[in-house]
Amino acid sequence: MKNVFIFILMLLSASTMSYSQQASLTIINKSEREMTTKVMQGTEKKSTLHKTVTIAPKGKELIYFSETGRYFTKTMAVLLSKDTLTLNDTLYSKGTPFEVIADSKRGYSNITMKFIVKESKKPILDGSFPITRKEYDEN
Structure with a gap:
């Protein structure tokens, strides 16, 4: 009975270790805007x-792959x-593609993205490309 218990404990430990290794993306919102990001x-x-994640101003979110x-x-x-707490200004953008590796042989990616908005009369989301609301809503 003791051997069976030890074997089950070893299996649980091994399965927990395999699940704890995951690829991840940390998105940091460095702006004063609320962001909804679709990966x-x-x-x-x-x-x-x-x-899809919603990130508060100056907040961050973690996504697993x-x-x-x-x-x-x-x-x-x-x-x-x-x-007035009403919507004032909305920007839509698309980021450049990135590669995620998530396998036990090649390893697990841990990526960090920082979103910065340069506020002006025509604000821009730094490091990404402007898109329309229609393009954002697709998928």
């Missing part, structure tokens, strides 16, 4: 939604009016 898997034309592949982000960054 898309695949190429731009044939992509599927991996995960179980599959190796190409991914990219689509982001909606909303600046709320401090006086």
